[in-house]
Amino acid sequence: AQSVTQPDIHITVSEGASLELRCNYSYGATPYLFWYVQSPGQGLQLLLKYFSGDTLVQGIKGFEAEFKRSQSSFNLRKPSVHWSDAAEYFCAVGLMEYGNKLVFGAGTILRVKS
Amino acid sequence: DGGITQSPKYLFRKEGQNVTLSCEQNLNHDAMYWYRQDPGQGLRLIYYSQIVNDFQKGDIAEGYSVSREKKESFPLTVTSAQKNPTAFYLCASSITVLNTEAFFGQGTRLTVV
Numbered sequence: 086a087q088s089v090t091q092p093d094i095h096i097t098v099s100e101g102a103s104l105e106l107r108c109n110y111s112y113g114a115t116p117y118l119f120w121y122v123q124s125p126g127q128g129l130q131l132l133l134k135y136f137s138g139d140t141l142v143q144g145i146k147g148f149e150a151e152f153k154r155s156q157s158s159f160n161l162r163k164p165s166v167h168w169s170d171a172a173e174y175f176c177a178v179g180l181m182e183y184g185n186k187l188v189f190g191a192g193t194i195l196r197v198k199s
Numbered sequence: 200d201g202g203i204t205q206s207p208k209y210l211f212r213k214e215g216q217n218v219t220l221s222c223e224q225n226l227n228h229d230a231m232y233w234y235r236q237d238p239g240q241g242l243r244l245i246y247y248s249q250i251v252n253d254f255q256k257g258d259i260a261e262g263y264s265v266s267r268e269k270k271e272s273f274p275l276t277v278t279s280a281q282k283n284p285t286a287f288y289l290c291a292s293s294i295t296v297l298n299t300e301a302f303f304g305q306g307t308r309l310t311v312v
Contacts, residue, residue, distance in 0.1 A: 089241075091241075094239065119300060121303075126287075126306070126308070127305055127306065128203075128205075128289060128303035128304050128305045128306050129242075129289065129291075129303040130303075131300050131301075131302075134300050175241060175242065179300075179301075186232060186244055186247050186257070187232075187242075187244075187291075187301055188244075189234075189241040189242040189243075190241055191239055191240055191241040192239075192241050
């Protein structure tokens with residue numbers, strides 16, 4: 086069955102430090118991959134997506150992610166974290182054969198300390 | 200502005216009552232989805248619909264029902280059969296073609312009192 090694993094439930098980084106959030110997926114075909122961000126009590130906002138082509142994708146708010154097929158990973162990175170980045174981050178796999186539905190990881194809560 | 204509107208933002212229900220959550224989109228998207236979010240579990244798919252008058256169960260459909268009479272609307276009813284309905288519910292929509300992403304509403308927090 087398709088699944089997405091985000092091994093870190095919580096991550097705390099200092100403002101200005103670099104960030105990497107991990108995501109591993111289990112899916113037989115070439116995946117469509119997404120990172121979403123959620124502020125408390127709000128909906129989800131798309132940060133970036135990978136469908137094909139260049140394995141390093143750029144997103145909004147200075148985020149980027151790299152698709153590594155050999156490792157079944159799609160890790161999210163940011164070189165310098167801002168306090169406003171504190172939120173919950175979700176990795177997801179899109180399943181076109183099921184009406185484009187998304188399978189989500191459990192999420193990683195990012196805390197930023199000043 | 201185009202988007203997805205969920206209402207109400209907060210909803211309280213007594214045990215044994217059915218309650219309906221509204222989701223409307225003006226993005227002209229074919230597909231719509233309902234997700235349930237619980238702390239530490241991510242989002243789990245309840246139901247989804249690819250076209251009008253058609254919908255499929257997701258991973259946790261028991262105790263829920265939906266309808267898709269109009270392209271713009273996909274209401275979710277939480278029935279009294281749902282044993283633990285207190286959660287945050289998110290509606291989403293997308294175009295059902297390649298290379299598209301889902302857009303989400305702001306969510307409805309349902310609390311059983």
